[in-house]
Amino acid sequence: MGKTKRDEIIVGLDIGTDKIAAIVGEYTEEGIDIIGIGTAASRGLRKGVVVNIDATVQAIQKAIDEAENMAGCEISTVYAGISGGHVRGLNSHGIVAVKDKEVRDADLARVIDAAKAVAIPMDREVLHVLPQQYIMDEQDGIRDPLGMAGVRLEAKVHIVTTAVTSAQNVVKCANRCGLQVADIVLEPLASAEAVLEDDEKELGVALIDIGGGTADMLLYVDGAIVHTAVLPLGGGHITNDIAVGLRTPLEAAEQIKKRYGCALPTLVEEGETMEVPSVGGRDARILSRQLLVSIVEPRVEEIFEHIRQELLRSGYWDSMAAGVVLTGGCTIMEGIPEMAESVLELPARRGIPRRIGGLTDVVKSPVYATGVGLVRYGCHAEPASLRLPVMHHHDRNLLRRMWTRLAEMF
Structure with a gap:
């Protein structure tokens, strides 16, 4: 486990398509306190899989440095998350x-x-x-x-x-930053640790973690995991649609999505407008927010249609009495739970990390569900032999x- 001060420091490293987050947790008698957070934009992953080692290493190093500074400790060991269509x-x-x-x-x-x-x-x-x-x-x-x-x-x-090479590349990136990997953990399993309640797991629930490049799914029935799947769909597809539809650079499209994005037209007032940067040095334009929603809505609907097909394919559709819990950065967008309920015909709620102390105001967001979950997983995991090499x-x-x-x- 992440060792420093005492053996009670545990570090979760969420290696995502859009961002890399390092979360430092301290195990106390009362539970887990989050004492450090570091994030960096992720450039070396595609659909949850490492495609550029150097870019990923740089991002991990930046996130780890930031987390070390905030927590005031040195990080040597991490619990790393893994996802991707190969799962x-x-x-x-x-x-x-x-x-x-x-x-x-x-x-x-x-x-x-x-x-x-x-x-x-x-x-x-x-x-x-x-x-x-x-x-x-x-x-x-x-x-x-x-x-x-x-x-x-x-x-x-x-x-x-998982694919052996994908796991090896995750370990390789961490090793290049001078980190040892205590264990590699399936990212939706970590997210479930952070956001699901025990009664939901007993009743039957689907955890859906929608990030930048993947939608990770985990189904619980009678308190046990019965189905896992990773779909290569995520917020990045919405950003691309906005960039093409509004003829704006990708970085601007990402900011517009975060600031004005909405999945349901009924939640947007008629006269709302937004400033949209243009490509090639042209002047910015003022466009209606309704136009943005008309681009976002069909893509979000399509993502949930694919999720619905996967839930039906699992054979446990009738066992999900507690409905679905949505987490991951993409689910912060306005109208996502409502869209999920209408497409999946199941009750839906946003999942945010629970049962933690410390910097709760910072990490109480679906964005940090996986990172906090990795820390929780590390707290009660048996000390795995350090994965070096795989x-x-x-x-x-x-x-x-x-x-x-x-x-x-x-």
């Missing part, structure tokens, strides 16, 4: 015989290993194995079977895999099996 999720299950008629840690490790034994191509690695439930002698719905008596133990799990999942499984055998022998 895949699948459900699996494993069965083992319980050794001593009572479930011990070794039995849990074996049943998770059995569930994890699925054919994965050589160019992919397992990022997370997330237990959904355990079944003991045909009694299902068990969350923690440790110490229970029985002879047959089954585990249902959700496995998240091991192939086959090597990691072999090592884990060796440790399990040794633990059983002694």
Whole structure:
């Protein structure tokens, strides 16, 4: 974990398409206090994937320096987020015989290993194995079977895999900044840590994190993750549409989107206007805000249509009683929750980081959901072996099996 002062400093590094954010959290008796934040514009990513190492390294360094100055500490280790269209999720299950008629840690490790034994191509690695439930002698719905008596133990799990090279590039960028990566975490999983309530997870909820280059999705049913997906759609598409539609430079289009953007025409008054810079040194123009909404609305609707298709494809459409929680920088725009409700036909709310202290007024925004979530994840994560270099999942499984055998022998 991010070490300095004490071992209680944890750093989340959100490597996004539009921005890179470093969030420094301090673990206290009351919970987590955010004590430092650093952000930098991201230039080296496309659709959530690193495409330019040097540009990404520079942005990470800037964000880390800023966070170090604010927190007054030196950052050496981070929990890094990963996203992109290469992320895949699948459900699996494993069965083992319980050794001593009572479930011990070794039995849990074996049943998770059995569930994890699925054919994965050589160019992919397992990022997370997330237990959904355990079944003991045909009694299902068990969350923690440790110490229970029985002879047959089954585990249902959700496995998240990523492209090996994408994970390696994230680690490489952090290493070039002199940082060690304690763990790589799926970004929507981190966001869920920050913005979802336990009762929503139990009832069934879809977390939708819309950033600059991707829309990340995570579905919870009965408190467990059942589906993950990353769609290559995000706020960057809206910015491009504005730049083309209003004939304005991309930087200006981004500012116009943030300042005047709205997804629903009914929320904009008739006479509202805005100043729009022109390209090629021409004079700026005064245009109606309604024109901007007519460009933004169809693209936002299209993004939610794709999300709807993915939710239907997951097979859990009828299980989302708590509706959807929207987070990520793109969801700050006026009218986004209303548009989500009308397209998805589900209740929707904006998700902002909760249950944190310290610089709450700064990080209480959907923009920082992933960064705060990475800190929360780091607080209760088992100290993973520092990922340097990234091991192939086959090597990691072999090592884990060796440790399990040794633990059983002694």
